[in-house]
Each structure stands twice: as C-alpha cells, then as structure tokens.
Amino acid sequence: xxxxxxxxxxxxxxxxxxxxxxxxxxxxxxxxxxxxxxxxxxxxxxxxxxxxxxxxxxxxxxxxxxxxxxxxxxxxxxxxxxxxxxxxxxxxxxxxxxxxxxxxxxxxxxxxxxxxxxxxxxxxxxxxxxxxxxxxxxxxxxxxxxxxxxxxxxxxxxxxxxxxxxxxxxxxxxxxxxxxxxxxxxxxxxxxxxxxxxxxxxxxxx
Amino acid sequence: xxxxxxxxxxxxxxxxxxxxxxxxxxxxxxxxxxxxxxxxxxxxxxxxxxxxxxxxxxxxxxxxxxxxxxxxxxxxxxxxxxxxxxxxxxxxxxxxxxxxxxxxxxxxxxxxxxxxxxxxxxxxxxxxxxxxxxxxxxxxxxxxxxxxxxxxxxxxxxxxxxxxxxxxxxxxxxxxxxxxxxxxxxxxxxxxxxxxxxxxxxxxxxxxxxxxxxxxxxxxxxxxxxxxxxxxxxxxxxxxxxxxxxxxxxxxxxxxxxxxxxxxxxxxxxxxxxxxxxxxxxxxxxxxxxxxxxxxxxxxxxxxxxxxxxxxxxxxxxxxxxxxxxxxxxxxxxxxxxxxxxxxxxxxxxxxxxxxxxxxxxxxxxxxxxxxxxxxxxxxxxxxxxxxxxxxxxxxxxxxxxxxxxxxxxxxxxxxxxxxxxxxxxxxxxxxxxxxxxxxxxxxxxxxxxxxxxxxxxxxxxxxxxxxxx
Numbered sequence: 109x110x111x112x113x114x115x116x117x118x119x120x121x122x123x124x125x126x127x128x129x130x131x132x133x134x135x136x137x138x139x140x141x142x143x144x145x146x147x148x149x150x151x152x153x154x155x156x157x158x159x160x161x162x163x164x165x166x167x168x169x170x171x172x173x174x175x176x177x178x179x180x181x182x183x184x185x186x187x188x189x190x191x192x193x194x195x196x197x198x199x200x201x202x203x204x205x206x207x208x209x210x211x212x213x214x215x216x217x218x219x220x221x222x223x224x225x226x227x228x229x230x231x232x233x234x235x236x237x238x239x240x241x242x243x244x245x246x247x248x249x250x251x252x253x254x255x256x257x258x259x260x261x262x263x264x265x266x267x268x269x270x271x272x273x274x275x276x277x278x279x280x281x282x283x284x285x286x287x288x289x290x291x292x293x294x295x296x297x298x299x300x301x302x303x304x305x306x307x308x309x310x311x312x313x314x
Numbered sequence: 315x316x317x318x319x320x321x322x323x324x325x326x327x328x329x330x331x332x333x334x335x336x337x338x339x340x341x342x343x344x345x346x347x348x349x350x351x352x353x354x355x356x357x358x359x360x361x362x363x364x365x366x367x368x369x370x371x372x373x374x375x376x377x378x379x380x381x382x383x384x385x386x387x388x389x390x391x392x393x394x395x396x397x398x399x400x401x402x403x404x405x406x407x408x409x410x411x412x413x414x415x416x417x418x419x420x421x422x423x424x425x426x427x428x429x430x431x432x433x434x435x436x437x438x439x440x441x442x443x444x445x446x447x448x449x450x451x452x453x454x455x456x457x458x459x460x461x462x463x464x465x466x467x468x469x470x471x472x473x474x475x476x477x478x479x480x481x482x483x484x485x486x487x488x489x490x491x492x493x494x495x496x497x498x499x500x501x502x503x504x505x506x507x508x509x510x511x512x513x514x515x516x517x518x519x520x521x522x523x524x525x526x527x528x529x530x531x532x533x534x535x536x537x538x539x540x541x542x543x544x545x546x547x548x549x550x551x552x553x554x555x556x557x558x559x560x561x562x563x564x565x566x567x568x569x570x571x572x573x574x575x576x577x578x579x580x581x582x583x584x585x586x587x588x589x590x591x592x593x594x595x596x597x598x599x600x601x602x603x604x605x606x607x608x609x610x611x612x613x614x615x616x617x618x619x620x621x622x623x624x625x626x627x628x629x630x631x632x633x634x635x636x637x638x639x640x641x642x643x644x645x646x647x648x649x650x651x652x653x654x655x656x657x658x659x660x661x662x663x664x665x666x667x668x669x670x671x672x673x674x675x676x677x678x679x680x681x682x683x684x685x686x687x688x689x690x691x692x693x694x695x696x697x698x699x700x701x702x703x704x705x706x707x708x709x710x711x712x713x714x715x716x717x718x719x720x721x722x723x724x725x726x727x728x729x730x731x732x733x734x735x736x737x738x739x740x741x742x743x744x745x746x747x748x749x750x751x752x753x754x755x756x757x758x759x760x761x762x763x764x765x766x767x768x769x770x771x772x773x774x775x776x777x778x779x780x781x782x783x784x
Contacts (some may be wrong), residue, residue, distance in 0.1 A: 109404055132607050134508055138746040140765035142753075143727045147379065147393040149353035149400050151461075161753040187628070191542065191608075192746060193725075194444035195351065196460030217478075217512055217544040218444055222460035276336040276476045285335025289362070294468035295339055296367065298330045299471060302341055304328050307576050308434055309343070312569035 112181070112206040116227030119284035123209035123229065123255040125181030127245045130171050135185065136192035137219060141201045143193075154197055155204030171226040172205065176249040184242055185212035189230075190219025199223045209255045211262060212272060213238055224277050227286050241269055250300055257282055316480040318586035320436075321515045322401035322551055327580070328438045330472055333382040337474045343437035344454075345372040345467045346423050347410070349379055349401040350727065351442030355464035356404040366408040373432060374405050374412040376709045377422045378727045381688050385415050388438030394728065408468075408630045421693020421719045424448040424661035428532065429695050431562030435550035436580040441465055445661045445743065447538040452554055453580065453710040454514070478544065479589035481514045484521040485773035487597030492778035494671065496537075496663060496741070496761035498522070500612045502594060502601040503541040508610040511543030514590070517582065518548050522596035528557040529667045536662045537743055540609035549581040563664035603775055603780035604745045605648055606636030611745075615776045616765075618647050639747055640756050643733070649774050651758070655738040656769035657750075658762045659717075660724040663741035664692025668762040669700050672741075673708045675766035675780050681713030682772025688715035690730075692720040714769070726751025739768035 117163040145157045171177055183202065189212045190198060199222045202210075208228060213225075215230045223230050233241060244267060245251070253264045255271065257278055262271045273281075280286040302308050316322055347355075352374070359366070366372065379394040389395040405412040412418040419426055423658035424445050427433045435453035442464045449456035459473065466473055483502060489495075504509075516538045518531075528532070531548050538546025555574060558565075560654075565573050590660040600614035611633070613617075613619065620666060621644045622633040637644060642651065658672050669689065681687045689709050697719055700706055706716045723730040724742035731751025732738055738750060738757050747756040758774065767777040 132635070132757060133628065136727075136744075136746045138610075138744070138749050142748055143725045143751070144348050147391075147397065147726060149396060150357065151354055161748045164753065188512065188542065191508060192444065192744060193541075194446075194458035194460055196354075196442075196462060199460070214509060214512055216509070216542065218458050218460065218539075222462065223476075225460060225462035225466075274476065279336030280333075280474070283335045285333070287474050288333060288335070288337070288339075288474035289364075289466050289469055290337055291333050291335065292466055292472050292474065293364070293367075295472070296470065299341060299368075302328075303332070306341075306343065306436075307572065308437060311564045311566070312572040312576065313566070 115203060116208060118310055119259055120229060120281040120286065122228050123182060125252060126179060126209065126249065127182040127184055127253050128171050128177040128180035129184045129242050129245050131186060131242070133187040134191055135189050137190055137195050137198040138192055140198040142193065146195060146197050147218070149272060151197065151204070153276045154201035158201040158205045158235065170199040179206060181206055181208040182255060183207045183210045184245060185210060187213040189215050191216035194218045196222045199228060203228060211241065211255065224280065224286055227281065229255065229273060229281055231255060233262065233269060233271045237269045316589050317584035318452055318584045319480045319517060319588065320547060320580055321455060321478070321480045322515065323580045324436055324438060325477060333474055337476050339472050340438060340475045341472050342440045342467050343371065344432055345440045346427055346439070346441035346446070347372055347374045347464065348423050348443065349376050351461050352404065352464055352725050353397065353400045354461045354760050355468055358465045359468055364469045366410065366468045369409045371471055372410045372411050372468065373427065374401060375420055375423050375426055376401060376414060378413065378721045378725065380720040381729050382720045382722050383729070418694055421696065422661045422664060422721055424536065425664060425692035425696065428452070429561060429693060431558060431564065434558065434562070435554060435577040440473060442538050444539045444680055445536050447545050448532050448536040448661060450538065450545050451528060451533035453547055453550035453577070455545055455547065458539065464702065478515045479513055480517055481511070481590040481592060482517045482519055482588045484591065484593045485518065485520040485596050486593060487595045488522055488525065489596045489599065492781045493599055493601055494761040494763060495526060495533040497599055497602040498596060499534045499537040500604065500759065501599045502613040503537065503604065503610050504593065506541055506592065506720070508540065508608045509540065509542045511541040514541040514543050516541065516546035518546060523548055524551065527667060528553060529665045531660055532665070537609065540743055550577050556605050601761065603648055603763055603764065603774065605640065607639055607641055607745060608632065609743065609745060609759060611636055613648060615649060619646055645646065649776060651774040652769050653685060653739045653773055654736040655732060656685060656736055656765050657723045657740045657742065659690030659692065659722050659763050660742040661692065662743040663762045664690060664696065666696050666699050668741065669696070669705050672762040672766040673705045674775060675763050676712040676714065677708050677769060679712055679770045681769045685769055685772050687713065687769040688717055690717045691719050693731040723750050725749060739765045739774065741765050
C-alpha cells in the first residue's frame with residue numbers, strides 16, 4: 109500500500125480531505141501502535157502497523173482497512189483519544205498512514221502535544237456536533253471536508269460545524285511555528301540568567 | 315486560574331520566554347532518557363546538525379527492552395541489542411552519563427533517578443515516558459514528553475509548553491491496614507475517571523498523603539497520568555528532605571540550609587488558589603483492583619463486577635467492550651477469579667517497600683499450582699538491598715522467580731509477556747488491551763501485596779485475610 113509521505117510543514121491553516129470515523133472513548137496509544145513495534149530506531153515503517161492488533165482482531169473490518177477510507181487525511185474520534193503511553197510512535201504511525209488532522213471530543217495531553225510537534229492539529233467538537241459529523245461522514249465517505257483552523261470550523265459544500273482549538277496551539281500552527289526547535293535554541297542566552305533564580309542548578313553552592 | 319500553588323511557582327521560575335508562535339518556553343532542570351524514545355531524537359539532532367545543549371542535565375539508563383533472565387550481551391533479540399547499542403553510542407558521542415547494565419545503578423528510569431538523588435523539589439523534570447509524573451512525589455513538576463520534544467530538550471534544554479490548570483485532591487482520613495498507596499490512586503482514578511485530569515496538574519495533599527513514605531508517594535504520582543493528568547505532585551516536607559539527605563550526594567552539608575529554605579519556598583501557599591478541588595476519604599478505601607481495560611475500571615475487592623446498564627451513560631460502551639475482552643461476568647464477585655500469571659515490579663510498584671510488602675504475604679506460603687509468579691526489582695540498587703534483607707530467598711522459597719531489573723511485563727517490549735488469553739494479577743499501571751504482550755492477554759491491576767495474595771491463592775483474594783490483626 110502506498111502511504112502519504114508528504115508530511116506537514118510550514119503554516120497549517122486548513123486540512124482538506126476525506127474523513128475516517130473511528131468510534132470509541134479512551135483509545136490508548138498501546139492500541140494505536142502496540143509496544144512490539146516500538147522496537148525500532150526509526151519511525152519509518154510505523155504507517156503500516158497502525159492499530160495492528162485491533163485490525164487483526166476485526167479481520168479486515170477495521171475502519172483503517174475499509175477501502176472507502178483509503179487516502180483519508182482527517183480522523184474523527186471520540187473522547188480521551190491517545191491516552192496512556194507518551195510514545196510519539198502513535199501520532200507518527202497515524203501521520204505515516206496519511207492522517208493530517210483529528211477531530212474528537214477530547215484528547216490525552218501528551219498525545220495532543222506530540223501531534224502538535226508534528227504539525228497535526230487535534231481540534232475538539234461538542235458531543236452533539238461530533239455525532240452529526242460522524243453520521244454525515246458515514247452516510248457518504250467520498251465527501252471531502254475542510255478543517256479551517258482560523259475560522260474554527262469543519263465543513264463541506266453543504267454543512268458547517270463549529271470546532272475549537274486552544275489559542276496557543278492555534279497560533280503555533282497557523283503561524284507555521286509549531287516546530288519550536290529553532291525558536292527554543294534562539295533563546296539560549298536566557299538560560300544563563302536562570303542560575304540566579306534556580307539555586308539547584310549549582311547544588312545550592314551560591 | 316490557579317495562583318500560589320507549587321505548580322504556579324515552579325512554572326514561573328522556569329519560564330524563559332513567551333514564544334512568538336504561542337506557548338511558553340520552559341526550562342527543563344533534569345532530562346531523563348532511555349533506549350525507546352531517544353534514538354529518533356538523536357537522529358533528528360544529527361540531521362539538523364545540532365549539538366546537545368547541556369549534556370550534564372541529561373541522564374540515561376536502559377530499562378524497557380532489557381531481558382530479565384539473562385542480560386548477557388549481545389541480547390538474543392537483535393532489535394533490542396540494536397536499541398541499546400544505539401543508546402550507548404549516542405550517550406558516548408554527546409557525553410551523556412549512562413547508567414548501563416551491571417553499573418550498580420541501572421534500572422527503571424523512574425526508580426533510579428530518585429535513588430540517585432537526581433529528582434528534587436522545585437525542578438522541572440522531563441522524560442520520553444508518560445510515567446515521568448512519578449518524580450512529582452518530590453515536589454517537582456515532572457511530565458512525559460514525545461520524541462520530538464526529547465529532541466527539543468536535547469537541543470535547547472527547554473520545551474514549548476502550555477500551562478495546565480491545577481486540581482487539588484485532598485485526601486482525608488488514613489488508609490486502613492492492608493490498603494496501600496496503589497489502592498488509593500486506583501480509587502482516585504476510579505472516582506475522577508481516566509480523562510478527569512486532562513488539562514490539569516494534580517496536587518495530592520491532606521492527612522492521608524502527609525503520612526506516606528517517599529516510595530508510596532511515587533506510586534501515587536506515577537499513576538496521575540492514568541487519570542489523565544500529565545503531572546501529579548506532592549508538596550515537599552520533612553519526609554522528602556529526609557529521603558534527599560540519604561540519597562543526594564551533590565549538595566554539600568554546608569549548603570543544606572539554603573536548600574531547605576528554597577525547597578520550602580516553592581511549596582503551595584496555605585491560601586493558594588486552585589482551579590478545582592476534590593475531597594476523598596482514605597478511611598473508606600478497600601483494596602482496589604481493576605477488572606476492565608482502562609485503569610479507571612476499578613472496584614473494591616469485596617464489590618461485585620458492575621452491570622454496564624447501571625453505569626453512567628459515558629461508561630456504558632467501554633464497560634461492554636471491557637466485558638467482551640476480559641471474559642468476566644457482570645454482577646459476579648471479583649474474588650475467586652482464577653489467575654495464570656502474577657507480576658510484581660514496574661515503575662509503579664518495583665521499589666524496596668513494595669517487595670517487602672509482597673514478601674511479608676508470601677513468607678512461609680507457596681505459590682498455587684499452575685500459577686507463574688515472578689518478581690522484577692525496579693533497579694540494581696533495589697535488587698541488592700532486597701537480597702541483603704533476604705527477600706529474594708523468601709520469594710524463591712515460595713515458588714516465585716526472582717529476576718534482573720527492568721520494565722519487564724508492564725509493557726512487554728522484552729521477553730516477559732502474557733500468552734494467548736492468559737490473565738495476570740499485576741502490580742503495574744496499565745490494563746489496556748494487549749498491554750502485556752499478547753493481543754488478547756488480560757490484566758488485573760492491584761497492589762503488590764494483593765498480587766502476592768493472588769499468587770498464593772491461585773485466584774483473586776482479599777489480602778487482608780493474610781494479614782494478622784485483621
């Protein structure tokens with residue numbers, strides 16, 4: 109299977125594409141990518157292993173195996189998605205499979221941060237909106253939708269729902285500064301000033 | 315918005331800048347790394363031609379992939395060997411201290427950092443592992459990060475973060491005999507839910523928390539993440555300082571007074587404001603055990619398994635899913651559930667006091683027929699100390715296996731794993747589907763003493779029946 113290797117870069121303002129609905133609360137990162145696949149020193153092959161055990165259990169009936177969902181780039185989930193382990197392998201696996209944005213009722217903290225560091229927005233929707241979104245997509249999987257981060261909407265040609273994203277992550281994504289490494293390094297001189305206010309750095313010697 | 319809490323103070327002291335793209339830049343006082351979540355971070359540094367900013371502030375060990383039977387190199391599993399040798403190479407290249415196998419200090423990262431006196435009050439501590447919340451036991455703000463963030467800490471000793479809210483969990487009363495820190499935190503997660511803590515730091519406080527030892531406090535903070543809270547902490551007090559006195563070599567005697575003043579200064583003020591407050595009574599908690607597929611699906615040992623249709627609306631679907639997976643019957647007691655495997659260990663419950671508690675239950679008794687039971691000390695130091703006390707002999711004489719330190723069956727990235735639909739009594743922290751290495755393996759989480767009792771009985775039982783005076 110050919111996977112989408114065109115990874116996020118620069119300003120992330122709109123995510124456009126087909127959607128895939130994965131229902132259920134508390135889907136943990138062990139399910140997204142079982143621990144045995146963490147035995148690797150590179151993220152490269154994770155795309156094909158996403159939800160490996162759940163897919164095996166459902167023998168081809170998992171949403172990630174449904175041919176209608178092939179090429180989908182927006183993942184619709186329920187509550188507390190990505191709970192558990194901090195493994196970035198989970199969003200890496202989703203990204204390498206082709207996911208570029210997620211909509212859910214809520215996301216686990218570390219998973220959310222890991223997605224942000226990859227330029228993948230996790231936006232939230234109310235339970236009612238989410239149910240409407242899920243049923244609209246399930247009726248017609250071929251429809252393309254847009255997550256608009258600026259307007260905080262999720263829409264297609266005849267529907268529009270309100271979605272939300274926190275102010276900080278929103279700014280980081282639409283300004284293209286979600287990959288923080290260079291910003292962090294540029295403040296290196298400020299680290300030196302910390303020695304006055306953090307005496308533990310010198311083992312309380314000063 | 316919270317103010318005057320330890321979280322607020324530590325956040326303010328470590329905030330370097332507001333980032334133009336949004337979020338704050340937070341300095342990281344201590345960075346811990348291991349073989350699973352660091353190799354890609356080092357590779358990213360090399361790709362960007364970046365150096366490690368403060369190598370002396372990063373400490374490494376190996377824990378997730380190490381076998382617990384034979385730790386001879388090269389490991390039988392070439393992938394595990396590649397991961398460890400990559401870590402060794404990266405640490406050497408970047409001058410990072412690695413506490414490797416047979417160094418005397420190797421072990422689970424969240425067990426060794428406190429032992430080595432590295433985890434201290436008022437610090438920010440980050441590690442590419444969600445159970446980094448453990449170090450909050452010292453009054454540190456400690457949290458798990460992903461690999462891109464490991465890269466950022468290596469490159470800049472800082473992270474782009476958004477501030478959390480603070481919820482105080484006030485625990486009144488006292489835990490009864492036979493009820494442990496593990497039961498308390500399983501009870502908290504049951505009460506507040508696995509997503510109750512999303513967006514929050516948890517401050518654990520109150521009479522029942524104040525009397526806990528440092529190791530018990532680590533068990534509590536370790537599982538804050540299972541309640542959705544990225545970090546959990548306890549204000550440092552005399553118990554904390556006494557522990558640090560024993561374990562911290564770097565702070566000279568003449569500086570100890572200064573350290574105490576600073577550590578006390580970062581504690582939550584009596585009039586601190588919290589975003590939310592919750593009260594729990596420790597006296598009413600029974601030995602607690604999970605029956606389902608999330609750490610929030612817990613019940614008291616003498617309760618019956620819940621009827622899904624009687625649960626709250628948002629718990630029904632996951633309860634039904636749990637019953638399909640666990641092959642347990644609603645309405646039946648959890649006691650008497652036969653067990654195949656008993657695991658004592660992990661960053662939650664692999665410390666000396668955990669082994670002591672379990673040993674006191676198994677002493678003079680024997681593991682039930684057809685039960686595989688094993689003990690994995692959390693570190694080489696724990697193992698050494700346990701052997702000095704003769705705990706290894708107690709376990710071995712009772713029919714347990716005694717292993718070498720590592721993460722073992724908590725997450726099964728090593729040879730220790732469940733097979734088929736085996737069911738385990740486990741002192742670890744996660745009962746997710748497939749967590750212990752078999753796609754249909756089943757996990758019941760409980761205290762190490764409860765695991766010990768289950769091993770002897772061959773089925774789930776109330777540990778209080780094994781304790782004299784109950």
